[in-house]
Amino acid sequence: MTRRNFAKLSAFLAAGLATGVPSWALAQEAIDKLARAGGAVPDAIYTLADYCLNTRYEDLPAEVIKVTKGQILDTIIVMLPALDSDGIAQLYEWSKTAGGNEESLVLGTSVRLPAGNAVRLNAAMAAALEYDDTYEPSLMHASCVTIPVALAAAELAGGVSGKELITAVAVGTDLACRLSMAGSPGVSPFIVGWDPTPMYGFLAAAMVAGRLLKLDQAQMVAAAGLAYHQLSGNAQASVDGTHAKRLGAGFAASGGLLSARLAQQGVFGPFHVLEGPKGLFNQYHGGKYSKDALLGDLGTRFAGLGIAPKPYPSCRGGHVAIDGTLALVNEHNLLPDDVEKVVIYSPPAEMMLLGRPLEKKQNPQTIVEAQFSNPWMVAAAIQDRDIGLRHFSGEALKREDLKALAKRMETIEDKSLVRPDGGPGFVRLELHTRDGKVHTRTVKYAKGDPQNPMTEAEVNKKVYECTDAAGMKRQQAERIHQRILNLENETDVANLIAALAI
Incomplete structure (x- = not known):
C-alpha cells in the first residue's frame, strides 16, 4: 500500500471517530474503493x-x-x-x-x-x-x-x-x-x-x-x-x-x-x-x-x-526419546538394574527445553518440570515400560526408583539431529548396561507423527485412560466417543457439550 493510500484510510478512521459511524465500517469502505481502483488488499x-x-x-x-x-x-x-x-x-x-x-x-x-x-x-x-x-x-x-x-x-x-x-x-x-x-x-x-x-x-x-x-x-x-x-x-x-x-x-x-x-x-x-x-x-x-x-x-x-496426536502426556520434543527407550528395553529385555547409564543426544532446541540444566532435569520438583525432562521420561520408560498420566503426578515425583534412575541419565547436544523440515528434532540414545554392552537407537519420527501414526487401539487406550482418570464411567465415555466420531450428525453441539458433564 502506498503512503497516499494509507493516508486515505487514516482519514476515514478519523472521520469515524468524529461522526460516531463505526470506523471499521468506514475503513472497509475505503478498502473497497481502493480495490476497485486497482489497489492491492492492504494486508x-x-x-x-x-x-x-x-x-x-x-x-x-x-x-x-x-x-x-x-x-x-x-x-x-x-x-x-x-x-x-x-x-x-x-x-x-x-x-x-x-x-x-x-x-x-x-x-x-x-x-x-x-x-x-x-x-x-x-x-x-x-x-x-x-x-x-x-x-x-x-x-x-x-x-x-x-x-x-x-x-x-x-x-x-x-x-x-x-x-x-x-x-x-x-x-x-x-x-x-x-x-x-x-x-x-x-x-x-x-x-x-x-x-x-x-x-x-x-x-x-x-x-x-x-x-x-x-x-x-x-x-x-x-x-x-x-x-x-x-x-x-x-x-x-x-x-x-x-x-x-x-x-x-x-x-x-x-x-x-x-x-x-x-x-x-x-x-x-x-x-x-x-x-x-x-x-x-x-x-x-x-x-x-x-x-x-x-x-x-x-x-x-x-x-x-x-x-x-500425543501418545504420552509430556513435551512432544521428548517423545522420540521415549519411543527409542521403549524399543531398546523391549528388544533386549532390559530391567532397570541392568542399566548403567543412558546418554541422550538432542539438537539445540530440545536441549534447551528438555536437557539443561542436567541437575534440574534429573530431579524435577514439579509436574511441569517432569513433563519437560528427557532424563525423567527415559527413566520412567525404563522402569515401567510405559508412559502415562501416572508418571506426571505428585506421587510419581516422590518415587525413589524413578529419581535414582533419572540420575543415571546424561544429555549432550548434537546439532546434526535438527529436523530438516522443522519441528521436534531427532534423538540418538546410547544405553550402557552393567555388563559392558552399549545399545544405540536413533529415532526421527515419534509415534503420532503422520509418518508414524497411532493405531486405533492406541487412540482408544488414550481415550479411556483420560476418561477413567476424570472419573467418567465407561458407558458414558463410550457414548461420548461415538457421538464425536459421528459429529456431523449433531444438530446442536450445545447438547453434546452438556453431555460431557461427569
Missing part, C-alpha cells in the same frame, strides 16, 4: 478472513473432516482429567468466585461461567497435561486453542451444527498452523524466543469465534486486530517449567473470543495486522516471513492433516 489478514468466513463443510476433503473429528475427540478427552491439576485448580476456583453471566460450560462439569472465563479455563485444561496434539513443523499446539473457543462460541451463538463446528475448527486450525509456519521460516520458534501457541493462538481464536458468531469481513479483521493488540507468548515459561506454560492457551482463547465479541459490537483494531510496519511479521519476526507458507494453496492444502 494478508483480509485473505485469511475471507477464507475463514467463506469455507463450507462441503469444501472440506473427506480426510480433513475425519482428522478434524479426531482432533476434537482428542482435545476434549485430554481436558477432562485436568481440572484438578496444579495451576488449573486455582484458576477454576478464581473463575467460580469472579461472578458474571452463566454463558458457557466448564467442560466435564455442569458449572456455567461467563464465556471468556469458561474458555480460558477449558483451553488451559486442554494444554495442562501436555497431552494435546502438536503441529510439528512449527511446534504449534493449535487444537488446545481453536477447539475450546469453537465450543464456547457455539454455545454463545446457539444452534451450531456438528458440520459447522467441524468446519470452523478445520479452518481455524489451518490458520493457526499457517501463521506459525510463516514467521521466521526455517528456525525453531523456541530459538527465536516465542511460544507459538499463546502467540498465534490469539489470532486463530478470534477468527474461529468470529466465524461462529457470524461476523462479516470488516468485523473479522477488526477482531484479528484486537487480538493482535493482546498477543504475546514468550518461551520462558517452557524453559522454567512453570504454571504459565499451562495457562498460555487459555489466555489466547479468552482474548480471541473477547476480540470477536467486541468487533461484533463495532470496536475495531489495527487492520494492517500481519504485514503493516508494526504488524506481526515485522514487529515480532524482523520482517522474516514466508508468504507462501501463509497463503500457498489456501483452501486446498490443510495443515491439520500434519498434526500429530
Whole structure:
C-alpha cells in the first residue's frame, strides 16, 4: 500500500471517530474503493478472513473432516482429567468466585461461567497435561486453542451444527498452523524466543469465534486486530517449567473470543495486522516471513492433516526419546538394574527445553518440570515400560526408583539431529548396561507423527485412560466417543457439550 493510500484510510478512521459511524465500517469502505481502483488488499489478514468466513463443510476433503473429528475427540478427552491439576485448580476456583453471566460450560462439569472465563479455563485444561496434539513443523499446539473457543462460541451463538463446528475448527486450525509456519521460516520458534501457541493462538481464536458468531469481513479483521493488540507468548515459561506454560492457551482463547465479541459490537483494531510496519511479521519476526507458507494453496492444502496426536502426556520434543527407550528395553529385555547409564543426544532446541540444566532435569520438583525432562521420561520408560498420566503426578515425583534412575541419565547436544523440515528434532540414545554392552537407537519420527501414526487401539487406550482418570464411567465415555466420531450428525453441539458433564 502506498503512503497516499494509507493516508486515505487514516482519514476515514478519523472521520469515524468524529461522526460516531463505526470506523471499521468506514475503513472497509475505503478498502473497497481502493480495490476497485486497482489497489492491492492492504494486508494478508483480509485473505485469511475471507477464507475463514467463506469455507463450507462441503469444501472440506473427506480426510480433513475425519482428522478434524479426531482432533476434537482428542482435545476434549485430554481436558477432562485436568481440572484438578496444579495451576488449573486455582484458576477454576478464581473463575467460580469472579461472578458474571452463566454463558458457557466448564467442560466435564455442569458449572456455567461467563464465556471468556469458561474458555480460558477449558483451553488451559486442554494444554495442562501436555497431552494435546502438536503441529510439528512449527511446534504449534493449535487444537488446545481453536477447539475450546469453537465450543464456547457455539454455545454463545446457539444452534451450531456438528458440520459447522467441524468446519470452523478445520479452518481455524489451518490458520493457526499457517501463521506459525510463516514467521521466521526455517528456525525453531523456541530459538527465536516465542511460544507459538499463546502467540498465534490469539489470532486463530478470534477468527474461529468470529466465524461462529457470524461476523462479516470488516468485523473479522477488526477482531484479528484486537487480538493482535493482546498477543504475546514468550518461551520462558517452557524453559522454567512453570504454571504459565499451562495457562498460555487459555489466555489466547479468552482474548480471541473477547476480540470477536467486541468487533461484533463495532470496536475495531489495527487492520494492517500481519504485514503493516508494526504488524506481526515485522514487529515480532524482523520482517522474516514466508508468504507462501501463509497463503500457498489456501483452501486446498490443510495443515491439520500434519498434526500429530500425543501418545504420552509430556513435551512432544521428548517423545522420540521415549519411543527409542521403549524399543531398546523391549528388544533386549532390559530391567532397570541392568542399566548403567543412558546418554541422550538432542539438537539445540530440545536441549534447551528438555536437557539443561542436567541437575534440574534429573530431579524435577514439579509436574511441569517432569513433563519437560528427557532424563525423567527415559527413566520412567525404563522402569515401567510405559508412559502415562501416572508418571506426571505428585506421587510419581516422590518415587525413589524413578529419581535414582533419572540420575543415571546424561544429555549432550548434537546439532546434526535438527529436523530438516522443522519441528521436534531427532534423538540418538546410547544405553550402557552393567555388563559392558552399549545399545544405540536413533529415532526421527515419534509415534503420532503422520509418518508414524497411532493405531486405533492406541487412540482408544488414550481415550479411556483420560476418561477413567476424570472419573467418567465407561458407558458414558463410550457414548461420548461415538457421538464425536459421528459429529456431523449433531444438530446442536450445545447438547453434546452438556453431555460431557461427569
